[in-house]
Amino acid sequence: MLPTRTTARTEGCAACSDTVRVVPSARPAVDVVAPVAGDAALVRAVLARLRGLERRDGDTVTVVDNRGVGVEDPDVLVATAVRTSYHARNRGAARGTAPWLLFLDADVDPPADLLDRLFSPVPGEHVGVLAGAVRDSDPGPRGTAAERYAHLKSSMSQETTLARDRGRFAFAQTANAAVRRSAFVVVGGFREEVRSGGDADLCFRLAAAGWALERRPDAAVVHRNRTTVRAMLGQRFRHGTGAAWLAAEHPGALPARRWPGLLAWGVRRAGAGVRAGLRGDRDAALVGLLDGPAVWAFELGRRVPNRELPAAGRARRGGPSAPGGPGAAHRSDGPPDARDGDGPPLDPGPDGQ
Known part of the structure; x- marks a missing residue:
């Protein structure tokens, strides 16, 4: 069915500036998956954000608890066999049957109408990935140095990873990326033993298998940046760490x-x-x-x-609720999550270096 033009207002969404958009009168069902590696309060907070999405028949939301913090809810799946966000995403994806998967990070705020925005226009049969936009939160002039820096540099912007000069190495971050289930299954999903770069690796393998990636700049989420x-x-x-692995697995990246x-x-x-x-x-x-x-x-x-990291390394950095490397312990540094470095490489830095 063809999309129809609808006037819609999005209130309270810092990522959405337009008020008139094209909404698909019929879109495919979507299984939304967000991994979390934090405490019970974070699991509940992420679940509340996902439940704020406007859903249609067949849509589901799943928060994957990658640490086993004891939140009992039908929309929470515990997956702790491998403590990486990619293992959690694979387990969350396997739980559903919808023709599309939407992967979100635990530290993003999605607008209520994100699903409709992602599927406007309806993707063609050759499209395997829809890259929604990621916008760094604006902390204002009183924000911390880290928050302000990330905002000024647009550190999590999909434009960084989708830049034209990346060519065949352009990719969508799993902070906000929809993947066609059939394509996801054919290539084997995420490689779940790694901590970082799995989203890029998945996109590279999908592209090699003949699937196209399309941008959805009007389907934006707001990323909550680290505060220190x-x-x-x-x-x-x-x-x-992910960049070095990707360079070895995909020469030239x-x-x-x-x-x-x-x-x-x-x-x-x-x-x-x-x-x-x-x-x-x-x-x-x-x-x-x-x-x-x-x-x-x-x-x-x-x-x-x-x-x-091995269990002992995690303990030295703040216990099992503190994923990732140096400085990632669960303190007041911002929301811990199961991303473990899934985001883009840094800004280019010095040319030719």
Whole structure:
């Protein structure tokens, strides 16, 4: 059935600016899956966000508890055999039967009409992935340095991973990505032994199998960024572990930068930040001072194996509710989740490095 034009208002959605959109009069059913590796309060909070989605017959929501924190609810699935977000996503996907899967991260806020927006227009039969938009939350001028930096750099934007110059290595982040179930099954789903980069790997394999990726810029979620610099750098470090793995698995994807030039570039950026601070330009100062450490953390992450930390390592970093690498413990650093570095590589940094 063809889409029909409908006037719709989205209230309270920072990611949605338009008020007139095309809504499919009939769209496929969708199984929504979000992995969580946090405490019971976070599991309940994520479940409440998913239940806020406008659903139609056949749609389901599943929160996958990757730590086993004891929340009993028909829409919560416990999957702790492998403590990675990709294992959790595979188990959540296997629970349903809808022709499409929507993967969301635990640290995003979706608008109520996200499902309708994703399927407007209705995708063709050759489309295997729909990349919804991801917009970093705006903390305002009083936000922490880490929050403000992520917002200014659009750190989680799908535009980073879908950029034209990526060519065959463009990919959709599982912060907001719909995947056709039949395509997902044919390629074997996510490779669940890795902590980071599984979304890119899935998209590369789907593209190799002949499936197309389409953007859905009007289907946007808002990403809640880390609130401390330590946590933000830990996230970038985890992204780096995934980048090294992807470069090995898919030659040509995410090549490493050269350290001598990278260090010099970081120092120059820090100098620009200091000068901006002396002028009273806080935003420019933050970007200049944090650009170097953010990219350095990413490149250093390449030196660490892309697999889940052993139990002892997790305990040293704050116990089983603290996924990921350095600085990711469940403190006041922002919402812990089961993403474990699923997001995009960092901003390009210095050209040619």
